[in-house]
Amino acid sequence: MAIxxxxxxxxxxILQHDHLVVDGVDVSGSWNTMISPRTLVDYEPDFExxxxxxxxxxxxxxxxxxxxxxxxxxxxxxxxxxNPRYWIYLxxxxxxxxxxxxxxIIWQCVSCNKCTNICxxxxxxxxxxxxxxxxxxxxxxxxxxxxxxxxxEFTHQCLEYGRIEDTEVMMGFFKRSGQPLVQTWIINFxxxxxxxxxxxxxxxxxxxxxxxxxxxxxxxxxxxxxxxxKTQKEAAHHG
Amino acid sequence: xxxxxxxxxCALEGSGGPYDKSTRVLVKELGLEMENLEDYNCCGxxxxxxxxxxLQTYMSARNLAIASKLQGCDTVMAPCNGxxxxxxxxxxxxxxxxxxxxxVQDLAEKSGDPVYDGDVxxxxxxxxxxxxVGPEGIKSRVKKSLNxxxxxxxxxxxxxxxxxIFPEKDQGPGxxxxxxxxxxxxxxxxxxxxxVDFPLKTACCGGAHTLSDSDTSTQLVLNILQAAEDxxxxxxxxxxxxxxxxxxxxxxxxEVEFGIKTNVKVIYFTQLLxxxxxxxxxxxxxxxxxxxxxxxxxxxxxx
Numbered sequence: 001m002a003i004x005x006x007x008x009x010x011x012x013x014i015l016q017h018d019h020l021v022v023d024g025v026d027v028s029g030s031w032n033t034m035i036s037p038r039t040l041v042d043y044e045p046d047f048e049x050x051x052x053x054x055x056x057x058x059x060x061x062x063x064x065x066x067x068x069x070x071x072x073x074x075x076x077x078x079x080x081x082x083n084p085r086y087w088i089y090l091x092x093x094x095x096x097x098x099x100x101x102x103x104x105i106i107w108q109c110v111s112c113n114k115c116t117n118i119c120x121x122x123x124x125x126x127x128x129x130x131x132x133x134x135x136x137x138x139x140x141x142x143x144x145x146x147x148x149x150x151x152x153e154f155t156h157q158c159l160e161y162g163r164i165e166d167t168e169v170m171m172g173f174f175k176r177s178g179q180p181l182v183q184t185w186i187i188n189f190x191x192x193x194x195x196x197x198x199x200x201x202x203x204x205x206x207x208x209x210x211x212x213x214x215x216x217x218x219x220x221x222x223x224x225x226x227x228x229x230k231t232q233k234e235a236a237h238h239g
Numbered sequence: 240x241x242x243x244x245x246x247x248x249c250a251l252e253g254s255g256g257p258y259d260k261s262t263r264v265l266v267k268e269l270g271l272e273m274e275n276l277e278d279y280n281c282c283g284x285x286x287x288x289x290x291x292x293x294l295q296t297y298m299s300a301r302n303l304a305i306a307s308k309l310q311g312c313d314t315v316m317a318p319c320n321g322x323x324x325x326x327x328x329x330x331x332x333x334x335x336x337x338x339x340x341x342x343v344q345d346l347a348e349k350s351g352d353p354v355y356d357g358d359v360x361x362x363x364x365x366x367x368x369x370x371x372v373g374p375e376g377i378k379s380r381v382k383k384s385l386n387x388x389x390x391x392x393x394x395x396x397x398x399x400x401x402x403x404i405f406p407e408k409d410q411g412p413g414x415x416x417x418x419x420x421x422x423x424x425x426x427x428x429x430x431x432x433x434x435v436d437f438p439l440k441t442a443c444c445g446g447a448h449t450l451s452d453s454d455t456s457t458q459l460v461l462n463i464l465q466a467a468e469d470x471x472x473x474x475x476x477x478x479x480x481x482x483x484x485x486x487x488x489x490x491x492x493x494e495v496e497f498g499i500k501t502n503v504k505v506i507y508f509t510q511l512l513x514x515x516x517x518x519x520x521x522x523x524x525x526x527x528x529x530x531x532x533x534x535x536x537x538x539x540x541x542x
Contacts, residue, residue, distance in 0.1 A: 055292045074443040078455060108452055110459070111285050112443035113400035117417075122403075130289050146451035147289075154286035155294065162280035166253035173450060213252060215280040221301070221350040228346060229291040 043094035051091050053236040054134050056127025063088045069115035069125040075108055082108065084115055084125045087132065099132075100141065107133040107145040149177040159222040162215025241314040243273040243367065244306040248322040248480075249281050255319070255480025257524030261509040262318050262364060264523060268516045269372055269380065273316060276306055282317075282325040284481075285447045293342060299329035300343045300355040308353035318364035318509070320479035324397035324404070326361035331404040333357055363398060364509065365422040365478055366415065374429035382517030384431030386539050390511075391437035391472035391503070392423040393463060395482040399441055423478055423508050430515035435470040439463050444485040453492065460489035464501040473535060476508045483507060487529040504532035514541055 015031040044050075051057040067085045075082040082105055090099045109129035116126045136142040153172040157164045173179075245266075251259035266273055279302050288295040303326065306312040317323040333340040334357060347354040362370070372380075402408060402417040409417050420441065424434040442463055445456030463486065467475050477483040486505045493499045506528065513523035520542050525532060536542040 055288070055290075074445075074459065075455070078458060108448065108455060110443050110445050110452075110455070111447040112396040114396075114443070117399075117401040117403075124401075127292075134289070147448060150451050151286040151289040154284065155290045158281045158283060158287055158294070158298065164249045164281050164284075166250070170450065177451075213249070215278055217278050217352075218280060219351060221280075221352055224346055224350040225294055225297060229294065232291060232293070 040095075042097055044096050045094055047094040047096055048092050051128065051131050051135060054131035056124065056129075057131030057135075058127070059121075059123045060088055060091055060128050060131075062121040063092065063123045064121055065089060066120060068118045068120065069123070072114040072118045074110050074112045074114060075105075079105065081105060084109075084129060088123065088125065088128060091128070091132065103136050103142050106136065107142070107147050109133070146173075146177050146179075149173055152176065159226050161212065162218035162222065163213050165212045168212060240272070240371065241362075241367075242312045243271075243314045243316045243362075244276040244310055244312040245273040246276040246279055246302060246306075246315050246317045246322055246326075248279075248317060248319045249284075250319055250321070250480035250484075254484050257527040258318055258480050258483065258507045258509060260527070261507055261513050261523040264518055265509045265513045265516065268513065268518060269368070269376075271367075271371055274310065274312070276302060276315065277310060279305065282319075282322040284321050284325075293346075295325055296329050296332055296339060297343055297346050299325045300333065301347065301352050302326070303329065303359050303361070304347065304353035304355040307355075307359040313359055314367075315359060315361045316364060316367045317361065318478070319481070320363070320395055320397035321481055323361060323363045324400075327404045329355075330357070330361060331406075363478070365398075365426070368426060368512075369415075369422050374425045377426055377429040377512065377515070381430055381515050383515055383541060385427065385511060385515050386431055386541055388432045388511075388539050388541065389435050389471050389473045390427055390432045391435050391467035391470055391475045392420075392427065392440060392508075393437070393467070393475050393477055393482060393486075394420045394423065394440050395446070395477075395479050396441065396443050397479065423476055427476060427508060427511055430512055432476075432511065435467075435472045437467060437470050437472065439466045442466075444482050444489075446481040446485045449481075449485050449488065453489075456485060457489045457492050457497070460486055461493050461499060461501070464490060464493075464503055467503050468501060472503055473539075474504045474506050474511075474532065476506060476511055478508050484529075490530065504535055505530040506532055 017028050017031060020028045048061060051060055065085060070076050070083050070085040073082065073084055081102060087099060087102065087106065106129060109126060111126055113126050116124045119125060133145065137144055137148060150173050153176055154164060154169055157169060247259050280298055282302065283295040283298045287298065303315060306315045315326060317326060333343060333355065344354050399405065399408065399417040399420055405417060408415045415422055428434055439462060443459055444463060445459035449456050475486060477486065483505060490501055493501070510523040510525055514520065520526065520533065520536065
């Protein structure tokens with residue numbers, strides 16, 4: 001695997017030569033491609049295996065670093081620090097400390113699947129992002145993100161009732177994540193909604209909250225699925 | 240003709256109400272037949288797979304099995320991109336991995352659910368209309384032309400990605416393209432609209448983080464709204480309830496929180512086709528949208 005390590009060109013690794021003349025040519029200045037020899041000792045040999053044990057991370061070992069994922073990434077266009085190709089590289093080499101520098105943005109993956117669509121090696125980078133974000137949370141490196149709160153509320157309702165109800169998911173999410181429900185833009189949105197919406201549709205949405213839609217035949221399904229997930233997670237992390 | 244079970248999904252029975260309403264009246268108007276998928280469950284959307292991927296696979300498999308085993312249908316039709324994508328993903332995972340198929344069947348037996356065995360296909364509403372009616376069929380049924388209404392056709396993420404799970408796409412003439420989808424363009428152009436050259440057809444609206452990372456979603460939605468306006472569009476046609484509410488919500492949020500105003504209207508493609516079939520705006524749920532398009536439609540002589 002080729003070397004693509006950003007730390008090598010970090011500011012503190014740039015060599016500065018104020019007066020350097022080679023064969024009569026003045027080459028003074030910053031030399032960020034001249035790298036001091038060094039030995040890496042702070043890597044974690046099992047890091048790749050750990051990420052593989054989280055849902056979505058299974059194929060991370062297949063990466064050959066072409067960079068198609070980062071090139072196509074929706075979030076990379078928003079923020080150039082959002083670099084799936086680089087994170088996959090760090091995971092494979094076990095460079096945990098370097099990955100930690102970006103720990104607070106990895107969860108922002110929007111699951112647009114452009115990376116998984118384009119990847120020539122079926123790495124499924126979108127899944128790797130989710131696996132990495134979950135690993136960060138479960139090990140206390142990042143607080144539980146809003147996104148995970150949302151996933152948990154959504155999944156809770158699915159397992160309990162077989163179906164979700166929009167308003168209830170929203171309320172549950174705001175409650176779980178400790179956010180105020182009263183935000184200016186939500187109020188304006190609500191006003192727009194009720195300004196145009198005929199009474200029938202409003203009443204229907206209101207009734208949904210009181211008599212929430214359920215899957216009648218859901219029966220044991222929710223329990224069976226919850227049990228399956230529990231067993232699988234135990235096997236993956238304590239096996 | 241395929242025997243079709245209609246899977247509206249949770250969104251169409253909640254905030255995507257106008258999409259459900261317009262789909263049902265349009266299907267009737269086009270003379271197509273479908274029955275409701277009975278007592279369906281949620282497809283898991285983009286959320287449950289983050290708890291465990293098998294949850295998503297199983298939940299879609301259960302819906303497919305209800306259609307084939309309990310209702311004798313050979314096709315499940317979903318107008319929601321999220322539902323559609325998850326159904327396709329399940330078809331793909333079960334067809335390519337014996338282990339996944341076995342796990343799905345074991346879980347079904349344990350739960351006392353109908354057992355999925357791969358004998359049913361899933362279609363997006365767009366694909367079904369293309370298969371049964373097509374642009375020519377639409378043209379012959381138009382009662383009220385869309386009068387050259389300039390439309391940016393927006394397909395979002397889940398209708399085409401990842402392309403691996405859509406083996407019927409990219410099969411040459413007549414098939415849908417995963418990198419430049421055109422089914423919605425074809426149908427709406429046949430109804431008299433003019434599709435503008437829209438570069439962000441399959442861009443992401445940030446739907447996964449609409450609430451959990453609102454600023455990112457607002458930026459992504461603004462990209463789409465502004466690109467549509469730059470391309471000369473008066474309307475963005477949508478075919479996914481999550482995209483549609485994302486565009487509506489963040490159009491409002493961009494104006495309230497950042498003072499950035501855009502005027503392009505957001506309308507479901509089923510509503511536009513319904514209008515072209517001569518159905519009234521109320522019947523297809525135009526007044527139920529947050530994006531208020533009545534003045535524009537009146538000015539264009541469509542309503």
